[in-house]
Amino acid sequence: MDKGKAREVKAQATDLVRELSERVVRPSDLADGGPALAIGLAPQPDGSYALAVRYRLGLPSVRSIARKVVAEVGPDVDVRRTGRISTLADDPTKVRPRPPVITARSLGETGRVRPLRPGVSIAHVDVTAGTLGAFVHKDGVVHALSNYHVLSGRPQARVGDVILQPGPADGGRSPRDQVGTLAARVDLEPGRDATVDCALALLTDQEVDPEYPVGRITTTAVALGGEKVSKIGRTTSITYGQVTAIELDNVVVGYGEELGELSFDNQIEVESTGTGPFSRGGDSGSLVFREDGVALGLLFAGSESGGDNGTGLTYLNPIDAVLDALGVTLV
Structure with missing residues (x-):
């Protein structure tokens, strides 16, 4: 599918998830009133897009919805299971959704x-x-x-x-x-x-x-999917990955006792291209950039499982949305 068609399919899938959630999801499987199931666009090697479906492990009724979406859409679906997605710094309330930074x-x-x-x-x-x-x-x-x-x-x-x-x-x-x-x-x-x-x-x-390791970064771009990226963080230092989904809506992230689980729209997903994780607790706040030194996103959350190498998936806010929200420009 081209991007326009993929966005149409995404809108239809979102409506289907909303409809099924009211009938299928058990209260115990809900995250802040909705299912822990994100819908977005997944880049394909030929430059086209598939529907990205991301659902949390351990929630049977959410898995059931994911399967129904796949059956409805057909073969142009990229489905991934994730662990619980949480912020990548220790929870300030000390109710930790992830292991402490060490x-x-x-x-x-x-x-x-x-x-x-x-x-x-x-x-x-x-x-x-x-x-x-x-x-x-x-x-x-x-x-x-x-x-x-x-x-x-x-x-x-x-x-x-x-x-x-x-x-x-x-x-x-x-x-x-x-x-x-x-x-x-x-x-x-x-x-x-x-x-x-x-x-x-x-x-x-x-x-x-x-x-930065690639020199000074002063420009930004919108993630299109498939980009080779890197970051330098407090915990895992310099790591390398690839953008595996864009425009992900309803990425449910754990924020601890005070804020609970929050849903984020229009997010970017990255998986590691190495043997280890792209990020871990303490890497929150890292700037994620392309190989040519163009910034794509601000790292804020991730899962301990998922991705091709099983070390988790990482989630980013689009960098232009961050800069615009704060009214700032890169130095």
């Missing part, structure tokens, strides 16, 4: 780094550790870009709160390791669909090192 297992930069650079450990003073994804300009001033759940953590956080590098899980302490303050965020609310998980830290020291 400094001893980290391949990335968990120590104190000055000047600041992409890929290092960073977090709100009450969070554990995530990744500094990029530097951005807002009103001519340099800020650090990462996730809401890294730089804010919870609804009670306020502009002006302390941001540490390294994050507290990696030994960061205030005031010794303060590098800035929470400057802005896009709020996340239970029961409301989201598109981005992002926040900004106003940096005390404006002298930063914006270089």
